[in-house]
Amino acid sequence: MSDITRRDFLKLLQGAGALIGVSAVATPVVAYFYPPKLIEMPTEPVLVCPESELQVGEAKIVEFGRYPAIVINTENGLKAYSAVCTHFACLVKWNPETKRLECPCHDGYFNAADGSVISGPPPKPLLALAAEVVDGQIYVKVGEA
Secondary structure: OOOOOHHHHHHHHHHHHHHHHHHHHHHHHHHHHOOOOOOOOOOOOEEEEEHHHOOOOOEEEEEEOOEEEEEEEEOOEEEEEEOEOOOOOOEOEEEOOOOEEEEOOOOEEEEOOOOOEEEOOOOOOOOEEEEEEEOOEEEEEOOOO
16 A cells, blocks of 8 residues: 555545535535425414413414414504514514514514514514413414404
8 A cells, every 4th residue: 555645635525515515505406496495384373381370461372383483462462473583584573672573683663462563674574373262371373453
């Protein structure tokens, strides 16, 4: 077996770097044409938590198909929205001090009462979902409350 020269070793590193570079570009292109099967919004109501766990002024994020949902117990009752900002699909968070939904990515702010845009770059309101209490349990489902 012959010894590997410095030049051969550098050529090997160069080839490995080129292979990594090509795969870094090719992988997203292939993934675009063959996307994974995603579960869209569920057809059945999703359990959030017991009603006693979500006090007025608090919110809870739950898995809701492809994207999470956020349920807020406001002074005017339960409100539920898709937790995905309509600007660049960042996840919104509930701010109990300001009583609004906030997107930390680009300073988008939403009204908790109806999901409308207060300020920032989001072009549309949050997708409204329905929240209901059944036998002391909070559920969220597709549809408006």
